[in-house]
Amino acid sequence: MKITNDIIYVGVNDRQSDLFEGQYEIPNGISYNSYLILDESVALMDTVDKSFGEEWLSNVRRALGDRSVDYLVVHHMEPDHSANIKRFHEEYPEAKIVATAKAFSMMRAFFGIDFSDCAVVVKDGDKLSLGKHTLTFIGAPMVHWPEVAVSYDECDKVLFSADAFGKFGALDTDEEWACEARRYYIGIVGKYGAQVQQLLKKAAALDIKIICPLHGPVISENIAYYVGLYDTWSSYKPEERGVAIAYTSVYGNTKAAVEMLSEKLTSAGVKVALSDLARCDMAEAVEDAFRYDRLVFATTTYNGDIFPFMREFISHLTERNYQNRTVAFIENGSWAPMAKKVMLSMLKDSKNLTFAENNVTINSALNEESMAQISSLADELCK
Numbered sequence: 001m002k003i004t005n006d007i008i009y010v011g012v013n014d015r016q017s018d019l020f021e022g023q024y025e026i027p028n029g030i031s032y033n034s035y036l037i038l039d040e041s042v043a044l045m046d047t048v049d050k051s052f053g054e055e056w057l058s059n060v061r062r063a064l065g066d067r068s069v070d071y072l073v074v075h076h077m078e079p080d081h082s083a084n085i086k087r088f089h090e091e092y093p094e095a096k097i098v099a100t101a102k103a104f105s106m107m108r109a110f111f112g113i114d115f116s117d118c119a120v121v122v123k124d125g126d127k128l129s130l131g132k133h134t135l136t137f138i139g140a141p142m143v144h145w146p147e148v149a150v151s152y153d154e155c156d157k158v159l160f161s162a163d164a165f166g167k168f169g170a171l172d173t174d175e176e177w178a179c180e181a182r183r184y185y186i187g188i189v190g191k192y193g194a195q196v197q198q199l200l201k202k203a204a205a206l207d208i209k210i211i212c213p214l215h216g217p218v219i220s221e222n223i224a225y226y227v228g229l230y231d232t233w234s235s236y237k238p239e240e241r242g243v244a245i246a247y248t249s250v251y252g253n254t255k256a257a258v259e260m261l262s263e264k265l266t267s268a269g270v271k272v273a274l275s276d277l278a279r280c281d282m283a284e285a286v287e288d289a290f291r292y293d294r295l296v297f298a299t300t301t302y303n304g305d306i307f308p309f310m311r312e313f314i315s316h317l318t319e320r321n322y323q324n325r326t327v328a329f330i331e332n333g334s335w336a337p338m339a340k341k342v343m344l345s346m347l348k349d350s351k352n353l354t355f356a357e358n359n360v361t362i363n364s365a366l367n368e369e370s371m372a373q374i375s376s377l378a379d380e381l382c383k
């Protein structure tokens, strides 16, 4: 697959892994992208996951024809991209390996090999000339590992963006970009909004026509749309108006409460995303919490604490700097309801949250009083 006259896609699709990074469901697989720049010198951009080494090398050989590789550029050392560096080095021992100093430390840790005989260490602002194409390296520390760099090809105006602008889904999947890119971003990169903002500022100085990420499709049109979404996500602004409702329910009483709230909101024209945390994909629920401007937490008091799935959900939010939204609570308890107090304490360090005035306390099952509280909460959330 040609990206430009000189840049060829040599990555692979993974449709066999059940989980990505050991936790994210990937029903439509994922791609590990790799690119070849064929110029006076030949540069290969990143490797792929260990299960796909042979397929990737065969793609590389086919694209190379009778040429060889002069440089392997390593933008990121997470094993989904770096696992085949040693294998590459065995097949192309003459090729230089280009990466940041931190990436070389990680290579030593992962492979027990010092690549010092072929290492080209780069830092922010360094350039690598291939002939017509010159790559400029831009440090992107903590997007989302410390060694990450992206690179920009001035000739074809291509940004090789590492994990940034990546998405779940193999390349032969026909699906909207934003949904699975958002779940990927919030889950994997979401903690590092400040670092993504720094990278976006550096990228704003470049004339970018094409983005080549390490996962998902190459982006070659409407770049402003994708950069705009990354700006929204990394600045922790809500993307859309709507109410996410995340709940757990043991015997169906808390579920009855959130369904009543959901119906009232929906009939008032408010967009609602309802997640049963014990059954849904947790990463989808976390994604919805960040997507919308309002969030209702609904859970039971459990062993003097809250139901475990809700505890996990709130930990995912706080770990990713959840902020800038309106939140409300529905708690249930059969003898001493204290779920709201526990949830509030878990959110105590979250910045710029507006707490709803109306919350709901259920004593075991809905009654007139708790149903009236739900009506009041719905009215407040509709304003």
Ligand code: FEO
Residues within 6 Å of the ligand: 076, 078, 080, 081, 144, 163, 214, 215
């Ligand atoms: Fe796609 Fe952070 O590895």
